Amino acid sequence: MDKNKYNYYLDAHCHYDLLYSDYLMETFKENALKAITCSVDMNSYLRLEEIRKKNIKNIYFAYGLYPDYVLNRKLEETLKDLEKIDFSRALAIGEIGLDYKITKDKNKRLEQKQLLERQLEIAQSLKKPVILHTRYATKPTLEILKNYSKLKVLLHWFTGQEEEKLEALKRGYYLTQKALNKNTIDVNKYKNQILLETDYPIYLNGEKTTPLSIIEVYKQYCREYDLNLEDVKKTMHNNFEKLFLKV
Ligand SMILES: [Zn+2]
Secondary structure, three states, X not given: OOHHHHOOEEEEEEOOOOOOHHHHHHHHHHOOEEEEEEOOOHHHHHHHHHHHOOOOOOEEEEEOOOHHHHOOOXXXXXXXXXXXXXXXXXXXXXXXXXXXXXXXXXXXXXXXHHHHHHHHHHHHHHOOOEXXXXXXXXXHXXXXXXXXXXXXXXXXXXXXXXXXXXXXXXXXXXXXHHHOOOOXXXXXXXXXXEEOOOOOOXXXXXXXXXXXXXXXXXXXXXXXXXXXXXXXXXXXXXXXXXXXXXX
């Protein structure tokens, strides 16, 4: 087997839209990295499309509108914007989901649901996986997903109850390391459904991050669960292929 095939660090969830393409090109040329960068709104989508056209090796794109997109506009407008996104260019549909922290308004929460469902339908028809945001809304998200049983799902930074995490794993969904808890989830048992993320530009351990911060995330993961780095790279490579590259 070709060892180099899996000898890289994969960031399964990040946002590169505010970075310069030249910087990304250099960083990805000099380091063994792969990353899936997500849009959240029309601006980040358009910016990511510019980066995509530079054909930087090993950067993959997920397109979608984030739940807060419904807050300051009519749903009608939101859905119209959705039509302007070329989802066929994306590896996955994301970052999409529900966020009950940002609004308590019932109507706005309902609009989030409608926006999410529309994007789940797009994912289903294009046979693409989804990358989901579920802040303060893990239960309703899992409920909605029951209607889309064929979808391949990555729950990023999933902070649900332990039984919700187990339910998600049982359904075959993927979780990122941010969902894990050493005492309850058996990382070895579920290692084929785990991916690692930075959610760049979010801070890591209180410090500013860069695309290279995923290396520290791998190291931390290995330390915390007493795993071998080469084994983890191999597992992440297989998980990445299974979730994103195989239809
Ligand atoms: Zn994110």
